[in-house]
Amino acid sequence: MVDTLVFVVAALICLIGALGVVLARNPVHSALMLVMTLFGIAVQFVAQEAHFLAAVQVIVYAGAIVVLFLFVIMLLGVDRAQNLEMSFLPIQKWAALLFAAGSLAIVVALIVVVGEPVTGAEAMSGALGGTDDVRLLARSLFSDYVYAFELTSLLLVIAVIGAVVLVRKPKVTDPVTAEDGGR
Amino acid sequence: MEITTGWYLVLGALLFIIGGTGLLIRRNPLVMLMCVELMLNGVNLSFVAFSRTLDDIGGQTVVFFVLVVAAAEVVVGLGLVVAILRRQPGATADDLSLLKG
Numbered sequence: 686m687v688d689t690l691v692f693v694v695a696a697l698i699c700l701i702g703a704l705g706v707v708l709a710r711n712p713v714h715s716a717l718m719l720v721m722t723l724f725g726i727a728v729q730f731v732a733q734e735a736h737f738l739a740a741v742q743v744i745v746y747a748g749a750i751v752v753l754f755l756f757v758i759m760l761l762g763v764d765r766a767q768n769l770e771m772s773f774l775p776i777q778k779w780a781a782l783l784f785a786a787g788s789l790a791i792v793v794a795l796i797v798v799v800g801e802p803v804t805g806a807e808a809m810s811g812a813l814g815g816t817d818d819v820r821l822l823a824r825s826l827f828s829d830y831v832y833a834f835e836l837t838s839l840l841l842v843i844a845v846i847g848a849v850v851l852v853r854k855p856k857v858t859d860p861v862t863a864e865d866g867g868r
Numbered sequence: 869m870e871i872t873t874g875w876y877l878v879l880g881a882l883l884f885i886i887g888g889t890g891l892l893i894r895r896n897p898l899v900m901l902m903c904v905e906l907m908l909n910g911v912n913l914s915f916v917a918f919s920r921t922l923d924d925i926g927g928q929t930v931v932f933f934v935l936v937v938a939a940a941e942v943v944v945g946l947g948l949v950v951a952i953l954r955r956q957p958g959a960t961a962d963d964l965s966l967l968k969g
Binding site for chain 2: 715716742750758761762788821825830833844848851852
């Protein structure tokens with residue numbers, strides 16, 4: 686009974702937040718609605734005994750990524766309302782409608798046709814062990830997925846360098862400093 | 869009513885659909901990046917649901933990698949947005965087409 690209540694409340698929070706992200710006219714409101722969705726998903730993670738991921742979700746997503754979004758919004762000063770109607774290309778609205786209706790139909794069809802999606806497949810990479818999910822996650826991460834883990838470190842380095850290169854201001858060609866070698 | 873895996877999958881799918889629709893109808897690049905985050909979170913929820921159902925830690929490990937990739941994607945995406953919006957304020961996603969060179 687409690688499980689059902691938690692799921693319904695958290696799912697409503699997620700969906701309202703998601704709709705808010707899409708429909709809010711002000712980007713700041715979108716970012717705050719995104720925080721709401723992320724917290725709802727963190728609650729769902731806790732309900733499914735993924736405690737470590739729930740903590741990471743709050744710290745990394747709500748704590749770092751959304752703050753980055755808000756920082757950029759404030760830096761650029763684009764926090765003014767945007768007219769939703771004006772922003773449509775002629776074909777864009779129909780493409781979006783088609784995508785939404787089509788994928789919604791697929792989801793409903795899957796629920797109706799398949800019903801319970803559990804296949805009864807066996808665990809491939811280690812069973813969950815109750816509350817001890819950090820140890821299991823660490824063992825999986827540093828044994829089976831260790832190469833992928835190392836590659837993500839490379840990815841993060843590339844992302845950091847890329848961001849610095851992209852955001853750096855173009856070099857000013859000042860004839861005075863160019864002549865004497867930039868002393 | 870008992871909450872089965874199917875309900876989590878439906879919630880994940882709905883988040884994915886809302887995010888995808890938002891990606892199509894919004895033209896502010898910042899909001900589009902947020903919609904991508906919504907889609908990724910819908911997928912993460914499905915991964916965790918399957919991880920629980922199949923009693924397999926692999927699903928949670930994949931969520932971990934998705935988090936890292938999402939962080940990297942946001943950093944590079946926001947870098948691009950800052951670089952373009954600084955040059956021409958009020959740019960929309962269409963103005964990002966100059967990226968094709």
